[in-house]
Amino acid sequence: MRNGLVQLCAWAAATGAAVALSWLGVHAVLTGAAFEQPTALPLPSPKAGGPPLSATATPGPVPTADTPTQPASPTATATSAATTAARTPATTPATTPPARRPAPTATTTSTVRSYPVPGGRVALDIRADRASLVSATPDPGWQMQVWNGDQWMRVDFTKDTQANSVFVYWNGHPPVVETAVR
Structure with a gap:
């Protein structure tokens, strides 16, 4: 009787380990590949030359009377501990205007x-x-x-x-x- 109980426990432990290992392997493969969210196509902009609309875009903060009129500098608000410790001067990258899209034609509309x-x-x-x-x-x-x-x-x-x-x-x-x- 004792020998049968040992065999049953060994079988249950081996089966449980095999099921867990199989589930982890299959789960890792399916999580990254099979169930990715579909991507949406961009919709045409309602005004010519404007930025494309996005369903996930959120509006920025609404200015109020007590909101400062000058926006804070990105380098002042995003200073890291490493740059503060090193005391390196912050430089603002040169900004380039966004590329203008061609006006809609019969083939692009x-x-x-x-x-x-x-x-x-x-x-x-x-x-x-x-x-x-x-x-x-x-x-x-x-x-x-x-x-x-x-x-x-x-x-x-x-x-x-x-x-x-x-x-x-x-x-x-x-x-x-x-x-x-x-």
Whole structure:
């Protein structure tokens, strides 16, 4: 009886160690690779030449009557202990104006539009002379397939005997988008 209990404890300890080691290995691989957050595409700026909008941008502090009118120098507020101890003079890097973006033209102006069909949703970047796929997301249980040509694109969502499509084509004219629900 005592020999069986020792074997059972040894088996339980070895199994527990193997499960823990496997979980740690799989967890380390999946954490960094499989579940990364998707990145969003930048949206066009509402005014020509302005900075692009950001959904994560937060506004700066709102000045009040008791707020000093001169902003504090970055070197005065961000002085580290090492620079204070070394007593090195702080230098302000030369600032260069931001690069100006070219004025929008027929080929650079774009609009991202979404086209829902039964089975999924397609987002297209529509420009004056072409279109490109931003995303195609099938609904749960549906499958998706994309075909690209030189002057056309097709996205199909299929499930069992159902098939619904989004077509976009251009050939010397602005893109035309059609949906087909079958």
